[in-house]
Amino acid sequence: xxxxxxxxxxxxxxxxxxxxxxxxxxxxxxxxxxxxxxxxxxxxxxxxxxxxxxxxxxxxxxxxxxxxxxxxxxxxxxxxxxxxxxxxxxxxxxxxxxxx
Amino acid sequence: xxxxxxxxxxxxxxxxxxxxxxxxxxxxxxxxxxxxxxxxxxxxxxxxxxxxxxxxxxxxxxxxxxxxxxxxxxxxxxxxxxxxxxxxxxxxxxxxxxxxxxxxxxxxxxxxxxxxxxxxxxxxxxxxxxxxxxxxxxxxxxxxxxxxxxxxxxxxxxxxxxxxxxxxxx
Amino acid sequence: xxxxxxxxxxxxxxxxxxxxxxxxxxxxxxxxxxxxxxxxxxxxxxxxxxxxxxxxxxxxxxxxxxxxxxxxxxxxxxxxxxxxxxxxxxxxxxxxxxxxxxxxxxxxxxxxxxxxxxxxxxxxxxxxxxxxxxxxxxxxxxxxxxxxxxxxxxxxxxxxxxxxxxxxxxxxxxxxxxxxxxxxxxxxxxxxxxxxxxxxxxxxxxxxxxxxxxxxxxxxxxxxxxxxxxxxxxxxxxxxxxxxxxxxxxxxxxxxxxxxxxxxxxxxxxxxxxxxxxxxxxxxxxxxxxxxxxxxxxxxxxxxxxxxxxxxxxxxxxxxxxxxxxxxxxxxxxxxxxxxxxxxxxxxxxxxxxxxxxxxxxxxxxxxxxxxxxxxxxxxxxxxxxxxxxxxxxxxxxxxxxxxxxxxxxxxxxxxxxxxxxxxxxxxxxxxxxxxxxxxxxxxxxxxxxxxxxxxxxxxxxxxxxxxxxxxxxxxxxxxxxxxxxxxxxxxxxxxxxxxxxxxxxxxxxxxxxxxxxxxxxxxxxxxxxxxxxxxxxxxxxxxxxxxxxxxxxxxxxxxxxxxxxxxxxxxxxxxxxxxxxxxxxxxxxxxxxxxxxxxxxxxxxxxxxxxxxxxxxxxxxxxxxxxxxxxxxxxxxxxxxxxxxxxxxxxxxxxxxxxxxxxxxxxxxxxxxxxxxxxxxxxxxxxxxxxxxxxxxxxxxxxxxxxxxxxxxxxxx
Numbered sequence: 001x002x003x004x005x006x007x008x009x010x011x012x013x014x015x016x017x018x019x020x021x022x023x024x025x026x027x028x029x030x031x032x033x034x035x036x037x038x039x040x041x042x043x044x045x046x047x048x049x050x051x052x053x054x055x056x057x058x059x060x061x062x063x064x065x066x067x068x069x070x071x072x073x074x075x076x077x078x079x080x081x082x083x084x085x086x087x088x089x090x091x092x093x094x095x096x097x098x099x100x
Numbered sequence: 101x102x103x104x105x106x107x108x109x110x111x112x113x114x115x116x117x118x119x120x121x122x123x124x125x126x127x128x129x130x131x132x133x134x135x136x137x138x139x140x141x142x143x144x145x146x147x148x149x150x151x152x153x154x155x156x157x158x159x160x161x162x163x164x165x166x167x168x169x170x171x172x173x174x175x176x177x178x179x180x181x182x183x184x185x186x187x188x189x190x191x192x193x194x195x196x197x198x199x200x201x202x203x204x205x206x207x208x209x210x211x212x213x214x215x216x217x218x219x220x221x222x223x224x225x226x227x228x229x230x231x232x233x234x235x236x237x238x239x240x241x242x243x244x245x246x247x248x249x250x251x252x253x254x255x256x257x258x259x260x261x262x263x264x265x266x267x268x269x270x
Numbered sequence: 271x272x273x274x275x276x277x278x279x280x281x282x283x284x285x286x287x288x289x290x291x292x293x294x295x296x297x298x299x300x301x302x303x304x305x306x307x308x309x310x311x312x313x314x315x316x317x318x319x320x321x322x323x324x325x326x327x328x329x330x331x332x333x334x335x336x337x338x339x340x341x342x343x344x345x346x347x348x349x350x351x352x353x354x355x356x357x358x359x360x361x362x363x364x365x366x367x368x369x370x371x372x373x374x375x376x377x378x379x380x381x382x383x384x385x386x387x388x389x390x391x392x393x394x395x396x397x398x399x400x401x402x403x404x405x406x407x408x409x410x411x412x413x414x415x416x417x418x419x420x421x422x423x424x425x426x427x428x429x430x431x432x433x434x435x436x437x438x439x440x441x442x443x444x445x446x447x448x449x450x451x452x453x454x455x456x457x458x459x460x461x462x463x464x465x466x467x468x469x470x471x472x473x474x475x476x477x478x479x480x481x482x483x484x485x486x487x488x489x490x491x492x493x494x495x496x497x498x499x500x501x502x503x504x505x506x507x508x509x510x511x512x513x514x515x516x517x518x519x520x521x522x523x524x525x526x527x528x529x530x531x532x533x534x535x536x537x538x539x540x541x542x543x544x545x546x547x548x549x550x551x552x553x554x555x556x557x558x559x560x561x562x563x564x565x566x567x568x569x570x571x572x573x574x575x576x577x578x579x580x581x582x583x584x585x586x587x588x589x590x591x592x593x594x595x596x597x598x599x600x601x602x603x604x605x606x607x608x609x610x611x612x613x614x615x616x617x618x619x620x621x622x623x624x625x626x627x628x629x630x631x632x633x634x635x636x637x638x639x640x641x642x643x644x645x646x647x648x649x650x651x652x653x654x655x656x657x658x659x660x661x662x663x664x665x666x667x668x669x670x671x672x673x674x675x676x677x678x679x680x681x682x683x684x685x686x687x688x689x690x691x692x693x694x695x696x697x698x699x700x701x702x703x704x705x706x707x708x709x710x711x712x713x714x715x716x717x718x719x720x721x722x723x724x725x726x727x728x729x730x731x732x733x734x735x736x737x738x739x740x741x742x743x744x745x746x747x748x749x750x751x752x753x754x755x756x757x758x759x760x761x762x763x764x765x766x767x768x769x770x771x772x773x774x775x776x777x778x779x780x781x782x783x784x785x786x787x788x789x790x791x792x793x794x795x796x797x798x799x800x801x802x803x804x805x806x807x808x809x810x811x812x813x814x815x816x817x818x819x820x821x822x823x824x825x826x827x828x829x830x831x832x833x834x835x836x837x838x839x840x841x842x843x844x845x846x847x848x849x850x851x852x853x854x855x856x857x858x859x860x861x862x863x864x865x866x867x868x869x870x871x872x873x874x875x876x877x878x879x880x881x882x883x884x885x886x887x888x889x890x891x892x893x894x895x896x897x898x899x900x901x902x903x904x905x906x907x908x909x910x911x912x913x914x915x916x917x918x919x920x921x922x923x924x925x926x927x928x929x930x931x932x933x934x935x936x937x938x939x940x941x942x943x944x945x946x947x948x949x950x951x952x953x954x955x956x957x958x959x960x961x962x963x964x965x966x967x968x969x970x971x972x973x974x975x976x977x978x979x980x981x982x983x984x985x986x987x988x
Contacts, residue, residue, distance in 0.1 A: 005211055005215050006105075009208070010112050013116055014138075017200075019200065019973055020197070021123045022966070023196035023199075024192070024196050025123070029173060033122060034122070034123070036166065037135060047145075051150055051225075054226070056229075056238045059230060060235065060242075062151075066157060066161055067254065068250070070161060070165065070166055073166050074258070074261045075260050075264070077261075078264040084177050092966060093964055095963075189964060192970065195970065206980050207980075210980075
């Protein structure tokens with residue numbers, strides 16, 4: 001029986017890597033994928049705890065997270081496509097017109 | 101070292117390596133493929149954690165649909181190669197790494213310190229824990245409202261995607 | 271039945287009505303007079319005065335039964351510690367005598383004035399004048415009644431001031447007329463100021479009275495009451511009494527037009543003739559004489575003051591008489607004659623012959639009022655003639671072209687005997703009475719004064735005797751110049767008699783002038799006994815009363831009669847015979863008056879009134895004007911206004927304002943706010959850089975936030 005702490009540690013590591021991806025990469029799509037990674041790290045933690053507490057609600061929540069992630073990806077990619085039509089580039093550093 | 105722990109460690113290493121690979125790969129397609137690997141690994145983890153339905157959902161929805169969508173968009177935009185080498189914010193990378201390390205340290209600290217906080221529980225699970233029947237029962241009774249709202253959310257997503265990419269009628 | 275009622279003394283309590291009736295009359299005229307006609311206003315005014323006279327008669331009747339009289343308290347005026355002033359009316363023989371004179375003569379003059387003012391309004395326009403005149407006239411009666419019915423010095427002073435005010439108002443009645451359009455107003459002002467100087471004397475006397483009498487008064491509370499003054503006078507040191515009496519004398523010289531403050535009376539002739547008759551002949555100017563008579567208790571204690579009063583009276587009598595001789599204005603002659611006769615009265619009461627003085631006061635009221643009113647009738651007759659002349663172009667050509675025809679100049683008159691018969695006869699009666707021709711009124715009173723003077727003060731006797739001679743001379747001169755001979759100008763030739771409303775009072779007064787003297791026929795002495803009730807009641811317990819009246823002195827009577835007749839004959843000689851001789855001379859060599867070639871430069875001196883007015887102007891008025899100009903210009907305007915106000919206050923204030931607005935407000939306070947604003951702008955400029963526009967930076971800041979939160983949770987819950 002693997003202790004839930006190990007799953008948590010893994011989840012944390014995956015989350016940090018995802019966060020770094022968001023911060024470091026300039027390709028919009030890769031940033032998006034890093035966000036998906038972070039979501040999955042959270043899913044892992046949820047399911048681990050669902051197993052630990054023997055409560056179905058953890059898994060249900062993961063279900064919902066997945067659904068929301070799917071919708072979000074759809075819209076996010078649509079947005080990226082739209083921006084690409086305008087800017088001909090998906091470098092997020094070039095989308096800086098809101099500069100103060 | 102039990103078999104489960106060994107299995108867990110192997111899978112964990114694969115997941116971490118795949119994640120780092122996604123982080124550093126220059127090609128977007130390679131990054132997507134690394135992520136697919138990662139997602140599949142997590143699906144295996146779900147199976148180990150007595151969540152078969154979720155595991156299958158992960159594979160079919162996440163990997164099968166979402167990642168495919170990613171790959172389609174990458175192809176559509178021709179964004180294989182990372183855009184220009186000009187660094188606009190030079191200090192972002194070191195700072196991000198430092199912060200990542202700090203966060204990691206914090207998390208490890210918490211986990212290590214709290215490792216005995218959680219009480220021991222029975223390791224025996226109900227037979228159909230995590231089965232689709234269980235998920236369905238819970239979903240359609242306790243969580244009916246969020247379920248319905250999620251369906252609306254998906255509708256919104258569809259409509260939104262179409263609206264956003266619709267071209268202006270000349 | 272009436273006498274029975276009188277005997278019980280109940281009538282005494284009517285005394286407030288002598289004041290209230292005229293007051294009611296004036297209030298009615300003042301508030302509703304605008305809607306009434308002339309007749310109504312005149313009737314109300316005459317009633318106001320007439321009813322007061324009626325009450326005086328009732329009081330007189332009451333006094334016959336109870337000669338001691340009564341003090342009727344009315345209300346408490348001022349009560350502060352050691353001072354207690356009351357409005358209390360004093361009914362005794364002296365005050366009722368004055369009330370009868372004021373009320374009687376006053377009412378007759380009111381009636382006359384209705385006719386006089388009616389003509390005045392017709393000649394000069396402005397109907398509103400009529401009402402104003404009678405309001406002032408009634409006010410005068412009220413004030414004079416307060417003066418004579420007062421039971422203490424302060425109430426007397428109220429009346430004293432009141433009549434002074436009315437005199438001012440009525441002298442300047444035609445305020446837009448006179449020399450340079452302002453002469454009448456200036457005359458009124460002169461009267462008021464001269465009176466004021468006299469009033470100052472009165473006030474100082476009152477203050478001294480308080481100082482000396484108050485410690486002696488019962489309970490230390492002094493009320494200026496005549497009785498208490500009379501009873502306490504002996505305990506006051508003589509120097510104090512002397513001071514009081516001399517300052518009172520100053521008041522008397524102001525009000526009764528004696529030396530040195532007489533100068534206002536001739537100028538007061540600028541007022542309408544009824545005013546001159548009532549105020550400046552019969553009543554107001556006699557207030558001084560009344561005051562001395564009233565204060566006999568204190569005057570009797572200081573022979574030196576008595577002497578001073580008598581000398582002042584005597585010298586004034588002679589002085590004014592000489593001036594009257596050379597005046598050409600009909601009213602001015604009568605004015606100086608009044609001053610002279612007042613000198614007689616003042617001399618009399620000064621010597622201690624109080625009854626003689628009061629007797630002459632009453633007689634003089636009759637015939638001087640008569641003379642003034644007749645003079646008014648003459649003047650109006652001439653004005654009627656002038657009006658007639660102006661309507662007729664033929665006559666206008668014959669009139670000598672003069673810049674301004676003076677209806678009051680006797681040199682223009684003459685021959686009015688035939689044109690204004692009634693006026694002539696009454697005027698003659700008045701003039702003979704004034705000259706002291708037996709058996710008319712003036713003879714008895716003047717003779718009594720001369721008799722007393724020969725006994726008490728020989729120097730004054732000679733002065734008065736000479737003045738009596740001059741009186742006859744100038745009155746004869748006046749009669750002859752006005753009524754005899756030929757008319758010397760066109761308007762006079764066409765003069766007409768006055769209406770009955772004016773001549774009837776004249777006839778009544780003439781009657782009084784004829785028979786009036788018999789109220790004090792020697793050895794019967796009704797009047798003396800009447801007044802003795804007042805004077806000796808005091809004498810009994812206190813200061814010296816009046817000396818016993820001297821009997822009829824045949825020698826003195828003869829001497830004075832000879833002088834009077836002699837004066838008239840001399841006037842006849844000069845103005846009837848010498849005038850004819852003068853007529854033979856060519857026009858440019860002809861003098862305007864037979865006396866001028868005789869007296870030469872003396873005549874000019876007299877004509878110009880010894881240049882006293884100019885002297886006063888030089889000594890008093892000019893320095894005073896200089897001082898007020900100095901104070902107004904240099905001190906008030908230059909110093910206070912320009913320097914202090916403008917430079918220091920306004921300039922300082924402006925400077926302070928500029929300082930506050932400039933450096934402090936703009937510089938300092940604005941500086942602070944600008945500094946803050948700029949600081950914030952800088953800060954915002956720096957903070958703006960957080961918005962780099964890069965999404966990754968925003969994500970980084972989110973991560974930093976997460977780390978901080980987790981770190982916080984670790985520390986708190988760890």
